Amino acid sequence: MPSPGFEPPFTIAVVELEEGPRLMANIVECEPAPEALTLDMALEVVFEERGGVTLPCFRPATP
Amino acid sequence: MTPNSIAIVGAAESNRMGKVPDMGQVQLHADAALNALEDCGLGKSAIDGLATAGHDAAEISHYLGLDPSWTDGTSVGGCSFITHIRHAAAAIEAGLCTTVLITHGESGRSGHRTHRPIFPSQFSLQFEVPYGATVPPTKFTLPALRFMKECDVTEEQLAMVAVVQREWAGMHPRATARDPITVDDVLGSRMVAYPFRKLLCCLVSDGGGALILTKAERAGDFPTKPVYVRGTGEAVESPAITWMEDFTTSRAFRASGKMAFEEAGITHDDVDHLMIYDAFAHVPLYGLQDLGFVERGEAGTFIAEGNTRPGGKLPMNTNGGGLSYMHSGMYGMYALQEGVRQMRGISPAQVEGAEISVVHGVGGMFSAAATVVLTNVT
Numbered sequence: 213m214p215s216p217g218f219e220p221p222f223t224i225a226v227v228e229l230e231e232g233p234r235l236m237a238n239i240v241e242c243e244p245a246p247e248a249l250t251l252d253m254a255l256e257v258v259f260e261e262r263g264g265v266t267l268p269c270f271r272p273a274t275p
Numbered sequence: 276m277t278p279n280s281i282a283i284v285g286a287a288e289s290n291r292m293g294k295v296p297d298m299g300q301v302q303l304h305a306d307a308a309l310n311a312l313e314d315c316g317l318g319k320s321a322i323d324g325l326a327t328a329g330h331d332a333a334e335i336s337h338y339l340g341l342d343p344s345w346t347d348g349t350s351v352g353g354c355s356f357i358t359h360i361r362h363a364a365a366a367i368e369a370g371l372c373t374t375v376l377i378t379h380g381e382s383g384r385s386g387h388r389t390h391r392p393i394f395p396s397q398f399s400l401q402f403e404v405p406y407g408a409t410v411p412p413t414k415f416t417l418p419a420l421r422f423m424k425e426c427d428v429t430e431e432q433l434a435m436v437a438v439v440q441r442e443w444a445g446m447h448p449r450a451t452a453r454d455p456i457t458v459d460d461v462l463g464s465r466m467v468a469y470p471f472r473k474l475l476c477c478l479v480s481d482g483g484g485a486l487i488l489t490k491a492e493r494a495g496d497f498p499t500k501p502v503y504v505r506g507t508g509e510a511v512e513s514p515a516i517t518w519m520e521d522f523t524t525s526r527a528f529r530a531s532g533k534m535a536f537e538e539a540g541i542t543h544d545d546v547d548h549l550m551i552y553d554a555f556a557h558v559p560l561y562g563l564q565d566l567g568f569v570e571r572g573e574a575g576t577f578i579a580e581g582n583t584r585p586g587g588k589l590p591m592n593t594n595g596g597g598l599s600y601m602h603s604g605m606y607g608m609y610a611l612q613e614g615v616r617q618m619r620g621i622s623p624a625q626v627e628g629a630e631i632s633v634v635h636g637v638g639g640m641f642s643a644a645a646t647v648v649l650t651n652v653t
Contacts (some may be wrong), residue, residue: 214405
């Protein structure tokens with residue numbers, strides 16, 4: 213789904229932190245395909261600079 | 276409210292729906308309002324209460340030349356008009372007004388509308404938009420994968436929601452999309468936001484609708500068959516989809532439905548006809564489970580097995596729903612219109628002998644809910 217500044221396909225997900233809170237984020241460094249993105253997969257945070265703000269995003273956790 | 280103390284005596288949609296590029300949003304409100312007045316034989320001077328959503332109530336009042344002693348601009352999303360029925364019933368019972376007009380108009384397709392001050396949510400701008408989640412298909416759909424996993428719903432079953440509703444739409448001359456579709460058609464349609472393909476998403480339409488309510492004891496004064504308001508419910512949950520309490524069930528749906536059923540004093544077996552606002556194909560699945568029509572984990576199978584299709588034991592979304600009938604943006608008004616038609620016995624997809632209709636709507640992205648129990652018997 214096109215969104216200004218985003219080139220589809222991209223990944224929107226709700227991520228649950230180990231401490232409990234949930235937040236919306238983009239999954240990065242991962243192919244935006246259903247088979248590569250499974251519910252409950254382990255992730256790690258990565259901070260991205262976008263348009264003057266720093267956003268927490270997530271990538272598949274390194275084993 | 277007191278069950279059956281209020282009646283819907285006027286109901287109408289705009290003359291045209293779908294693509295109406297020559298009319299602005301206010302005109303669509305007015306077009307439907309005038310049709311509803313004509314439907315029940317009232318002049319505008321009889322209206323002393325006005326409720327609307329998605330537009331400034333004062334502007335609608337001025338445009339129609341009304342002078343209401345009560346207005347309600349509650350705007351919690353597409354279910355707002357169902358909420359308005361509950362509020363209007365309270366206002367009429369309290370003596371704040373006698374005859375309420377509820378209007379909806381939206382130039383969803385052609386875009387001749389306001390700058391949408393409908394959901395001035397700070398949370399969404401701060402926590403969702405930066406991730407490219409700007410429109411309903413990228414937000415409303417997020418809980419669906421979790422729901423499908425935990426409630427055993429397959430993509431084929433999700434597709435059946437659209438297939439069955441298209442069957443109903445085929446019976447409605449005013450429905451936008453009427454040609455039959457198959458599961459393969461749905462699963463082969465363009466991907467929008469996984470797992471939602473085009474035919475699992477609502478239409479984007481122009482249109483309007485209006486209702487007129489008054490005390491049930493006056494219902495005999497009108498040419499239309501009265502439709503009584505037997506029970507009502509409303510609830511809100513989270514401002515953004517991220518903070519929905521549980522992705523597999525809507526707290527607002529459960530609360531609103533329970534309220535309406537208890538007020539009406541009915542059980543699920545009493546319900547002859549059901550409308551569940553379907554902005555996307557997963558919403559009726561939540562509705563069936565959260566309103567208690569089926570157990571958790573049964574909704575996908577229930578629809579796929581044909582229980583909600585023509586001839587099934589629980590006819591649902593009999594106008595074709597937001598997926599096939601029309602969806603202006605705040606679709607709740609059209610679900611109500613079909614509930615009223617069914618109770619009047621005049622729907623092109625009439626459920627024979629139906630006496631109780633439940634109309635349930637979602638607001639925002641599972642942010643709110645409203646439910647009304649309608650009946651034609653007292």
